[in-house]
Amino acid sequence: MRTQERVPNRWLIATACTVLQLCLGTVYAWSYFQPLLVEQFRWTNTDTSWAFSLNICCLGLSAAWGGMNLARLGPRKLAVAGGILFAAGYAIAALALALESLPLFYLGYGGVSGVGIGLGYVTPMATIIKWFPDRKGQLTGIAAMGFGLGAFVLSVVLAPILMHMLSGNLTLVFAGLGAILGSVAIGSATMLKNPPEGYVPLGFVPSVQRASQGESPYARAEEEADLPISEYLLAGQYAIMWFIFFLNITAGISIISFLSPLYQDIWKLDNPTLERSVLAGYGASLIAISSLFNGLGRIAWGALSERLGRINTFRVLFATQLVVFGLLMTEHNPYIFAILVCYVLSCFGGGFAIMPSMVTDVYGTKRMARLYGIILTAWSAAGVVGPLVVASLKDSYPDRAIIYAFLLNILVLGVAFTFSFLVNDERFVPRRILLQVFGARPATGNGEEPARDSPKATGLAET
Numbered sequence: 263m264r265t266q267e268r269v270p271n272r273w274l275i276a277t278a279c280t281v282l283q284l285c286l287g288t289v290y291a292w293s294y295f296q297p298l299l300v301e302q303f304r305w306t307n308t309d310t311s312w313a314f315s316l317n318i319c320c321l322g323l324s325a326a327w328g329g330m331n332l333a334r335l336g337p338r339k340l341a342v343a344g345g346i347l348f349a350a351g352y353a354i355a356a357l358a359l360a361l362e363s364l365p366l367f368y369l370g371y372g373g374v375s376g377v378g379i380g381l382g383y384v385t386p387m388a389t390i391i392k393w394f395p396d397r398k399g400q401l402t403g404i405a406a407m408g409f410g411l412g413a414f415v416l417s418v419v420l421a422p423i424l425m426h427m428l429s430g431n432l433t434l435v436f437a438g439l440g441a442i443l444g445s446v447a448i449g450s451a452t453m454l455k456n457p458p459e460g461y462v463p464l465g466f467v468p469s470v471q472r473a474s475q476g477e478s479p480y481a482r483a484e485e486e487a488d489l490p491i492s493e494y495l496l497a498g499q500y501a502i503m504w505f506i507f508f509l510n511i512t513a514g515i516s517i518i519s520f521l522s523p524l525y526q527d528i529w530k531l532d533n534p535t536l537e538r539s540v541l542a543g544y545g546a547s548l549i550a551i552s553s554l555f556n557g558l559g560r561i562a563w564g565a566l567s568e569r570l571g572r573i574n575t576f577r578v579l580f581a582t583q584l585v586v587f588g589l590l591m592t593e594h595n596p597y598i599f600a601i602l603v604c605y606v607l608s609c610f611g612g613g614f615a616i617m618p619s620m621v622t623d624v625y626g627t628k629r630m631a632r633l634y635g636i637i638l639t640a641w642s643a644a645g646v647v648g649p650l651v652v653a654s655l656k657d658s659y660p661d662r663a664i665i666y667a668f669l670l671n672i673l674v675l676g677v678a679f680t681f682s683f684l685v686n687d688e689r690f691v692p693r694r695i696l697l698q699v700f701g702a703r704p705a706t707g708n709g710e711e712p713a714r715d716s717p718k719a720t721g722l723a724e725t
Contacts, residue, residue, distance in 0.1 A: 269458060272393040276401060278453035279386030280408035282341060285447040286348060286379045287412025288439070289317055290556065293522040294417045294549055297542070298432060303362060307520075311653035314519055316372025317379070318645020322638045324380030329388065329635015330491075337389045341451030344382030349444020351375020356437035371436075382447060383409065384638065387618050388631035389454055395627060396463050403564025403615035410557030410611040413518075417549040491632055493692045494625055500633070502685040503624075506576060507617055508640035509678035513583060513671040514610025516648035517603060520656065521549055524664055525603075528596050548600050552607040559608025564615030572620035572687040579609045580679035584672060591668045624690050 292314045299310045328340050354370025386405050394401040420439060428434040494500060517524070522545030529536055529544050567575040586602050593599050621634045651670065655663040 278450045279390050279405045282450040283408030284412050285443045286382050287409035288416040290413035291416035297523050307656050308653040311649045313372045315646045315649045317376035319642040320376030321380040322642025324377040325384040325638040326635045328381045328384045329631045332631040337385045337454040341385040341454050344378045345447035345451045347378030349440045352440025356433050359433040384635050402618045403561040406560040406615045407557040413553035414550045417546050499685045504640050506678045506681050508644050509674050510613040511644035512648045513674050516652045519649035520652050528599050552604045555604040555608040556611040560611040560615035563612025567616045572616050577682045580675050583609050584675050587668050587672045623687050
């Protein structure tokens with residue numbers, strides 16, 4: 263019999279997960295350094311943007327690998343390894359700046375640090391769902407909030423302090439960031455662990471237990487099955503979930519990657535006489551404020567998804583962003599522009615709060631880490647496409663880049679909204695399970711309607 267003393271406080275685990283995410287999420291303050299790197303090292307916008315794109319690309323790919331191997335390695339080992347690589351990437355990036363080596367900077371900030379963030383990112387999300395099966399949307403939103411607030415911590419607190427103390431020496435600034443953020447990330451990672459076998463929060467009734475009590479035999483059979491992951495990847499709606507996630511990230515990350523210089527351009531249109539230092543201050547302020555919305559939006563949209571349903575909440579995200587990007591194309595008032603951007607960033611963050619819970623709802627807690635890890639490759643793809651497209655536009659059309667970028671995002675979100683109607687958040691039951699339990703044509707019994715997760719309810723009866 264398990265004693266209470268052996269079960270750690272799950273809220274302490276949630277706090278450690280959030281702090282780890284906060285450290286890793288500082289990557290979203292990239293646009294704080296973008297103009298500084300262009301100015302000091304004479305690299306182009308496209309050259310420097312590759313570092314951020316490689317970081318996000320490696321992040322998603324390593325998160326996929328981490329999700330596939332989380333059960334074997336355990337959350338603590340994976341998260342600690344991520345923290346170490348995250349810090350090492352900053353150290354290599356600092357060396358690259360000292361040597362003025364762009365390829366070495368790609369390796370450090372883009373490759374090594376990106377892999378570290380990916381290993382660290384997937385671990386808290388999978389761990390916290392196991393501790394909070396009764397509050398999936400809320401707690402994944404809180405953990406994801408930490409990642410969103412990372413840019414605020416870096417752009418408002420750490421980076422300005424280090425820039426002042428170190429006289430703007432970017433080499434030393436990157437080294438200092440690696441030491442500080444790496445230490446906190448590794449310390450938080452050591453606190454992560456899975457709940458004991460059979461752990462159930464007080465008052466919560468697991469879906470398998472509900473199934474055994476007669477609610478639905480489908481959920482029980484599917485949860486107890488041990489099928490290859492390909493049964494889930496190659497059937498049903500997984501590809502569409504990946505695609506709409508990719509499109510939502512693309513729209514947001516294209517703004518994040520150039521937020522500071524884009525906002526400085528808006529201020530130049532409104533007041534061409536402003537000094538560069540003042541413009542930089544405005545850009546840093548918007549990074550900080552929008553990161554708050556990125557973080558808080560993850561809680562708000564995650565909580566809303568508990569009421570509206572996961573896919574319905576995604577549809578609201580897409581539809582409202584279509585309107586907002588349309589307004590951004592013609593808005594030159596810096597303050598209204600900032601408000602609209604903050605809303606976009608809240609929607610960007612909201613997608614990261616909704617998707618872990620959606621994957622869990624559709625495929626079950628048992629497969630969450632592996633399937634969510636793989637779906638994060640959408641982050642990799644969007645991290646390459648979004649920033650590089652905007653960088654290319656800014657280099658080629660410096661005066662029209664903002665309008666072109668927003669127009670592309672309207673197209674992206676329109677496609678996402680359309681495809682969202684091809685997916686649902688009902689429980690997916692592989693065909694093999696249906697055949698094992700009920701045969702080729704499972705019955706519902708006496709003409710009654712099938713349960714919510716039955717084959718007929720999910721459109722799988724004739725597959």
